[in-house]
Amino acid sequence: MIRALPIIAALGIGMLAPARAEQLIVSVSNHRVTVTPNYAGEELVLFGAVEKDDKTPPGRNNYNLVVTVNGPRTDLTTRRKERRFGIWINTDSRQFLQVPSYLAVFSNRPMDAIAPADVQRRQQLGINNILLTQRVGTDYADVVATDPFRSAFVRLRKEHGLYREETSAVTFLTPTLFRTSIPLPAEVPIGTYDVEIKLFADGALISKAETAFDIVKVGFEQFVANAARNHGFIYGLLTAAMALMSGWAASIVFRRD
Amino acid sequence: MQLYLPIADIPINVLLILAMGAAVGFVSGMFGIGGGFLMTPLLIFVGIAPAVSVASVASHIAASSFSGALSYWRRRAIDPALATVLLTGGVVGTALGVWTFTLLRNLGQLDLTISLSYVILLTAVGGLMFWEGLRALLRMRRGDPVSLRRSGSHSWVHGLPLKMRFKRSKIYLSVIPVIAVGLLIGFIGAVMGIGGSFILIPILIYWLRIPTSTVIGTSMVLTLVTMVIATLLHAVTNHLVDAVLALILMVGGVTGAQFGARAGQKIRGEHLRLLLGLLILAVGVRFAVELVVRPADLYMIRETGGVAP
Numbered sequence: 172m173i174r175a176l177p178i179i180a181a182l183g184i185g186m187l188a189p190a191r192a193e194q195l196i197v198s199v200s201n202h203r204v205t206v207t208p209n210y211a212g213e214e215l216v217l218f219g220a221v222e223k224d225d226k227t228p229p230g231r232n233n234y235n236l237v238v239t240v241n242g243p244r245t246d247l248t249t250r251r252k253e254r255r256f257g258i259w260i261n262t263d264s265r266q267f268l269q270v271p272s273y274l275a276v277f278s279n280r281p282m283d284a285i286a287p288a289d290v291q292r293r294q295q296l297g298i299n300n301i302l303l304t305q306r307v308g309t310d311y312a313d314v315v316a317t318d319p320f321r322s323a324f325v326r327l328r329k330e331h332g333l334y335r336e337e338t339s340a341v342t343f344l345t346p347t348l349f350r351t352s353i354p355l356p357a358e359v360p361i362g363t364y365d366v367e368i369k370l371f372a373d374g375a376l377i378s379k380a381e382t383a384f385d386i387v388k389v390g391f392e393q394f395v396a397n398a399a400r401n402h403g404f405i406y407g408l409l410t411a412a413m414a415l416m417s418g419w420a421a422s423i424v425f426r427r428d
Numbered sequence: 429m430q431l432y433l434p435i436a437d438i439p440i441n442v443l444l445i446l447a448m449g450a451a452v453g454f455v456s457g458m459f460g461i462g463g464g465f466l467m468t469p470l471l472i473f474v475g476i477a478p479a480v481s482v483a484s485v486a487s488h489i490a491a492s493s494f495s496g497a498l499s500y501w502r503r504r505a506i507d508p509a510l511a512t513v514l515l516t517g518g519v520v521g522t523a524l525g526v527w528t529f530t531l532l533r534n535l536g537q538l539d540l541t542i543s544l545s546y547v548i549l550l551t552a553v554g555g556l557m558f559w560e561g562l563r564a565l566l567r568m569r570r571g572d573p574v575s576l577r578r579s580g581s582h583s584w585v586h587g588l589p590l591k592m593r594f595k596r597s598k599i600y601l602s603v604i605p606v607i608a609v610g611l612l613i614g615f616i617g618a619v620m621g622i623g624g625s626f627i628l629i630p631i632l633i634y635w636l637r638i639p640t641s642t643v644i645g646t647s648m649v650l651t652l653v654t655m656v657i658a659t660l661l662h663a664v665t666n667h668l669v670d671a672v673l674a675l676i677l678m679v680g681g682v683t684g685a686q687f688g689a690r691a692g693q694k695i696r697g698e699h700l701r702l703l704l705g706l707l708i709l710a711v712g713v714r715f716a717v718e719l720v721v722r723p724a725d726l727y728m729i730r731e732t733g734g735v736a737p
Binding site: 206207208209210211212247248249250251252253254257258259260261320323324326327328357358360361388391392393395396399400403404406407408409410411413414415417418419420421422425 | 430431432434437438439487490491492494495496498499537540655656659661662663664665667669671672674678679682683685686719721722723725726727728729730
């Protein structure tokens with residue numbers, strides 16, 4: 172497990188691209204989101220600044236930003252229902268391999284206004300350009316964005332707030348200071364979330380930075396989930412004992428004969 | 429009041445689940461059934477994954493049937509010998525059921541199987557029960573004598589070997605059909621997340637001709653043991669039992685059941701059977717409509733495991 176990596180990144184500030192003229196300094200408002208009994212989703216804030224140095228062309232202020240948040244990766248299967256023998260049953264299916272369970276893309280303007288199509292594809296800007304590997308029979312490949320399974324997959328994830336793309340979510344407070352919020356619905360999976368921030372000017376990538384945050388179960392939730400997974404038998408016995416206890420208690424409390 | 433469920437991994441409204449538990453408990457107390465066939469669809473309806481619903485409802489049914497079994501035991505309305513023989517089949521059936529459940533989940537046809545078995549079982553049992561209740565009611569209207577037990581009429585079941593005397597039920601019967609019935613109920617109970625007493629009770633009364641006085645209590649013992657085993661097996665093999673969800677359901681369920689039982693005693697047996705038949709039929713028809721009508725969304729996403737290594 173490479174758990175140490177995101178933690179180092181999470182320690183605060185991600186700095187990258189030393190040979191470039193601009194540097195990005197970013198941070199999220201909370202690096203460790205805890206799931207408590209009354210957890211019902213959360214909203215994080217990512218803020219940062221573009222730092223210029225002497226190599227920066229003077230008067231360059233037309234910056235564009237694309238922020239991509241990737242949740243923990245998992246295999247997801249999309250199934251299609253068809254009518255067979257008068258009833259609707261699952262017939263065809265595609266497996267999406269190691270795709271992000273949560274995926275959010277935020278930018279300050281539409282992708283087409285930020286970079287030309289080939290740059291968008293190379294830099295995986297926007298959900299349509301992000302690689303979602305499918306297993307088609309024995310082949311592994313991503314398909315065009317209009318593929319029925321891919322578009323249904325993205326649409327369903329969007330309906331649950333697990334995939335989102337907003338092209339006006341990043342706001343520049345000053346020409347170099349920016350912020351965006353990362354909404355996390357209650358259903359978001361537990362795990363490490365990588366945040367990638369790419370800075371563009373004149374249609375070209377000029378700098379990028381990475382940071383991360385974790386969503387973790389703590390206390391009782393973590394205890395129950397761990398017990399269920401690691402000590403299934405004892406967990407089952409305790410649940411059964413709990414059932415018997417409450418049944419017995421009810422028969423005592425409401426005893427009439 | 430929101431609460432995050434640790435296994436189902438979604439927040440739910442505690443009061444809503446509590447109310448659902450109480451409502452189903454009321455119905456189960458009134459008719460002397462476990463109520464799993466109502467609870468599981470309701471949980472799926474509020475957004476809990478079908479697999480988690482089935483696994484968690486098992487422990488909920490165990491709780492309500494234990495509470496019921498205790499009061500029947502005090503009234504000496506349980507036949508221990510009959511319960512033991514039923515359980516022999518029930519335990520094997522439950523294990524087979526949980527195994528099938530895991531298999532179907534891997535094949536991706538679990539949801540369809542659950543829906544289809546609900547449709548077939550519920551419409552058949554509900555329809556029969558409704559029809560029978562209606563006939564009994566009409567007979568009573570006309571003033572004909574009610575003769576549920578046609579004594580002396582022996583079917584082929586009573587010709588089977590390995591006969592055994594069940595003292596408290598005052599019946600002399602082969603163990604083969606009893607074990608077979610236990611096996612069947614254990615199997616469908618584990619696959620569908622139901623206790624199965626709504627199927628078991630009619631079988632015991634009409635097919636095996638066991639007296640009504642011991643049927644309900646004895647079937648509760650079978651339900652109790654098969655559901656405890658189902659809880660254990662689901663916890664070990666699929667890790668899908670949500671103890672927090674189960675606890676909320678139990679508290680609502682056992683309370684509702686007590687009030688339901690009191691309400692049930694005020695209603696005549698024929699009316700009760702008619703109502704139960706109608707209820708079961710309605711749930712079955714609802715599942716049938718869902719299968720036949722074009723779904724709002726033809727696509728569906730399911731997690732197929734494999735978190736990044």
